[in-house]
Amino acid sequence: MRIQARCALLILGGTSEGYALADALASRRDLRVISSLAGRTLSPRLPLGETRIGGFGGVAGLRGFLQAERITAVMDATHPFAAAMGTNAAAACGTLDIPLLRLERPPWRPEPGDAWLPVPDWPAAVDALRRLGARRVLLTLGRQELAPFAVLNHVRFLIRCVTPPDPMPPFADAELLLDRGPFGLAAEQALLDRHRIDCILCKNSGGGASAPKLTAARQRGIPVVMRERPPRPVLPTASDVPAALDWLDRVLDARQQTA
Ligand SMILES: NC(=O)c1ccc[n+]([C@@H]2O[C@H](COP(=O)([O-])OP(=O)(O)OC[C@H]3O[C@@H](n4cnc5c(N)ncnc54)[C@H](OP(=O)(O)O)[C@@H]3O)[C@@H](O)[C@H]2O)c1
Known part of the structure; x- marks a missing residue:
């Protein structure tokens, strides 16, 4: 059983992977999980747990949010074509030294017979x-x-x-x-x-x-x-939810060891 103090995770969502992460982490007592949606859809399905909706206001806004909410780690589970959010997350987390994972489903690959x-x-x-x-x-x-x-x-x-x-x-x-x-x-x-x-x-x-x-x-x-997908910052990347959860456990364990 985990004994460390409550950490805070920000999930940048709006995708099925973002919802699945929030589902998987909903029962974790050691973790405050905040899902963020862009707010493009009028009545979006809300992820389990805490949710915030709307842009952060660029890199500076996101940095302010990460500091105000004392975020420990960020998972960017936005859509492969949501390049601006991914770039902003890399910049904000980079300057604050907050671990950031990109959760991105693999692209489709052509098969024989495809044109x-x-x-x-x-x-x-x-x-x-x-x-x-x-x-x-x-x-x-x-x-x-x-x-x-x-x-x-x-x-x-x-x-x-x-x-x-x-x-x-x-x-x-x-x-x-x-x-x-x-x-x-x-x-x-x-x-x-x-x-x-x-x-x-x-x-x-x-x-x-x-x-x-x-x-x-x-x-x-x-x-x-x-x-084709837009270029993204080079980051630690997981291609599915279980791999993303493994990454999170490693980050939290490392944090506990240095606390
Ligand atoms: N693009 C697609 O094809 C697609 C398809 C399905 C779902 N989606 C989802 O729809 C959302 C918007 O996509 P997009 O292509 O417009 O993204 P984008 O071009 O990368 O983002 C534009 C701006 O929208 C805000 N934003 C985007 N995702 C956000 C999030 N999860 N939480 C808070 N703010 C967010 C940010 O505003 P600030 O700079 O003000 O922070 C960002 O700079 C994403 O969450 C994405 O996962 C996109």
Whole structure:
């Protein structure tokens, strides 16, 4: 049984991994766990334990929060594309010498039969769609990432996102599909067939919840324009929740030994 004084952990969440960490740590008496959500969703599901919502105010704001709450360790479990938060966390923790772990699900990797075009940014994705001559594209991007594609006047877009874009970019031809994963393979196959999709554009988020569209695309020989992950600071990284919990135990043990 742990005998050390209560430590404080900040989880930067907004992902299934962030919720799973909060679940796993909810019964720990030796630990005060604070989950942080960006506040993008109107009524977000709240993680178990303490929660705070909204930006910290850049690196300086985060540093102030870490000091005020006497945070012992931070787990950055934000989405692989949430690059700003990850960079801020690395800077703030670095200056305060607070251990920081990045919990990041592995990216999807192409399999035999896949026709993926990896792209580093949205302009390159627009070019890729032009080069492919895509006409009926399934876009599975966040609502704030749609605007660059409105220049493609000859494309019919099926836009799948969780929250409606406001405002909707001026697409010549687009249909909005509000839906949230996990998505099953049969449903993804039916969706591609029903809308006669000839290309998918998505981000390499990784994880199982939205991977079936890639299987369905492979089965149908549909190309996938795959936005690669943004660069992140080099940090200790875990690819799943158990590995992240092991890291936390090591950090807390080391702290106890030096106390
Ligand atoms: N990007 C995606 O594709 C995606 C997908 C699913 C879920 N999410 C989740 O949605 C959130 C926002 O994503 P994003 O792409 O907008 O991130 P981002 O570009 O990295 O972050 C922009 C700003 O939002 C605030 N922020 C982000 N995550 C936060 C958190 N967990 N707690 C408190 N403030 C946070 C920070 O504001 P301050 O500088 O003011 O501190 C940050 O500088 C993340 O928590 C992420 O895990 C993102």
